[in-house]
Structure formats: C-alpha cells, structure tokens
Amino acid sequence: MRIYISCDMEGTAGVCVWRQCDPENREEYPIYRRYMTQEVRAAIEGAREAGATDILINDSHSSMRNLLFDELPADVRLVSGAPKPYSMAEKIEPGVDAVFLTGYHAKGGDRDGVLAHTFSDDVVYRVTMNGTECSEALLVAALAGSRGVPIVLITGDSTIVRETTRALPWAVGVAVKDAIGFYATSTLTPQAAQAAIRTGAREAIRRIAAAKPFTFPGNVEMLFEATRVEVADFIELMPGFERVNGRTLRFSADGYESAYRAYVAAVRLGAGAITPP
Numbered sequence: 001m002r003i004y005i006s007c008d009m010e011g012t013a014g015v016c017v018w019r020q021c022d023p024e025n026r027e028e029y030p031i032y033r034r035y036m037t038q039e040v041r042a043a044i045e046g047a048r049e050a051g052a053t054d055i056l057i058n059d060s061h062s063s064m065r066n067l068l069f070d071e072l073p074a075d076v077r078l079v080s081g082a083p084k085p086y087s088m089a090e091k092i093e094p095g096v097d098a099v100f101l102t103g104y105h106a107k108g109g110d111r112d113g114v115l116a117h118t119f120s121d122d123v124v125y126r127v128t129m130n131g132t133e134c135s136e137a138l139l140v141a142a143l144a145g146s147r148g149v150p151i152v153l154i155t156g157d158s159t160i161v162r163e164t165t166r167a168l169p170w171a172v173g174v175a176v177k178d179a180i181g182f183y184a185t186s187t188l189t190p191q192a193a194q195a196a197i198r199t200g201a202r203e204a205i206r207r208i209a210a211a212k213p214f215t216f217p218g219n220v221e222m223l224f225e226a227t228r229v230e231v232a233d234f235i236e237l238m239p240g241f242e243r244v245n246g247r248t249l250r251f252s253a254d255g256y257e258s259a260y261r262a263y264v265a266a267v268r269l270g271a272g273a274i275t276p277p
C-alpha cells in the first residue's frame with residue numbers, strides 16, 4: 001500500500017508566528033522543524049500500524065528542506081528541496097493509494113486562522129476554482145483527485161481541519177490547535193498532537209476503501225485575487241490571464257491540471273513584482 005504525505009509547517013502544534021517556520025531563524029526554527037518532523041513520523045507510525053508499507057514524503061514548506069532525515073524511519077523516501085514544478089503536490093501519481101496532509105493551515109482571508117495564507121502571504125489573497133474558495137489543502141486534494149488519488153488525513157489548525165473534512169467527508173481530521181488570532185493559538189503539546197496524529201493516521205488507512213478522489217470536473221475557471229495591484233500587473237503578462245479588476249485575474253482552463261499549473265506559475269511570477277530592487 002502506497003501512501004504519500006505532503007507536510008507543511010504552519011499547522012504544526014505550537015506554531016503561531018512566522019519565525020518559528022523560517023529556515024533563516026536560528027533560535028526557534030530548529031525547535032519547530034523537529035516538532036514538524038515528529039508529527040510526520042507519528043503519521044507514518046499510525047499508517048504502518050494499519051498496514052501501509054510504501055511511504056513517500058513531500059516536504060512542502062518554504063525551502064522544502066525542513067524535515068530532519070535522522071528522525072524519520074530509515075525505509076521511507078523523501079522529496080526534498082525547492083522549487084519543484086508541482087510544489088506541495090509534487091509526485092502525487094496514479095498508483096498512490098492515498099494522501100496524508102500534515103501541518104496544514106487555514107487559507108488566506110480566513111478569519112480564524114493562525115498564519116492563514118494560500119501558498120504565499122505576499123502574493124495571494126484568495127483563489128477560487130469554479131467558485132469554490134481554495135485552501136492549499138483543497139488545491140492539492142484536487143490535483144490528487146485528477147490523478148484518481150484520495151486524501152484520507154488532514155492535520156493542522158481547527159479551521160483548516162473543519163473546512164477540509166466538510167469538503168472531503170471521508171477524510172480523518174486531526175486538529176492540533178485553535179486560532180486565537182493570526183499570531184496566537186491555543187494548542188496541544190507536541191506530544192499530545194503526535195499521539196492524536198498517530199491515532200488519526202491509523203483510522204485514515206482503515207477508511208481508504210470509502211475514500212473518494214476530490215475533483216473539479218470539466219473546464220475550470222480560476223479567479224486569482226492577488227494581494228496587490230502590482231502583483232496582478234505581472235501575472236497579467238502571462239497569456240491566458242485576463243484582468244477582472246485591480247487585484248483580480250481570471251484564467252479559464254480545460255481541466256484542473258492546467259488550472260493548478262497556471263496557479264503555481266502565477267504565484268511564482270507574481271513574487272517577481274514584490275522583490276525589492
């Protein structure tokens with residue numbers, strides 16, 4: 001049984017400010033990358049207890065070089081480093097039995113979200129696909145779904161867990177913290193979070209038979225709301241993007257795969273508009 005884990009960091013228990021997730025930070029980041037790694041390990045242990053054998057992990061945060069190799073089981077495979085074309089969804093392929101999303105967080109624009117954002121706090125305010133507002137979890141879920149692969153586990157803050165399990169009712173949700181504000185949280189301890197994730201992962205594997213790929217079928221219209229006008233100015237340069245208003249662009253795709261690719265490309269191009277000279 002092949003399990004794929006896309007692991008982000010802002011939804012890790014305890015995390016409530018950017019510097020805890022910033023690889024440049026020398027004080028707090030080394031502590032929190034260890035907690036992130038331990039949560040991934042807990043998910044692997046739970047999956048293994050329920051019969052998973054083949055595990056591929058995609059480190060999906062920032063530099064995408066966060067996980068501590070020597071704290072992972074020896075017989076997993078790791079996708080490490082960035083940038084990579086499909087980003088948080090790199091190497092989700094047909095033949096994977098199910099996907100776990102760990103350390104995920106509320107989407108940009110959410111009110112009750114610790115460090116809420118969607119791919120880039122600097123570039124993206126909000127993105128919708130066929131009218132559905134998308135979090136990182138839903139964007140990845142739909143790419144997995146387009147390849148016939150279901151999401152069975154989501155861990156992170158209670159806002160993203162609630163929203164994702166509403167859209168994907170077959171998935172197990174493990175909320176490790178609640179938002180008090182953008183930079184404050186009421187959180188489980190790392191130990192308690194890891195125990196809950198391990199139990200959740202076990203249950204998620206048991207539910208695979210009932211899980212469904214999540215899809216946006218047919219043509220997909222993406223509305224991309226940038227954080228600023230100058231970001232939208234850059235994204236508009238790309239053929240296929242049509243300006244709706246100062247900060248919003250529309251992209252019509254012949255399927256979700258194209259929409260996802262256009263989204264990732266827009267995030268990367270848009271970032272070029274805010275790099276200081």
Ligand SMILES: [Zn+2]
Pocket residue numbers: 008009010105119136
């Ligand atoms: Zn993220």
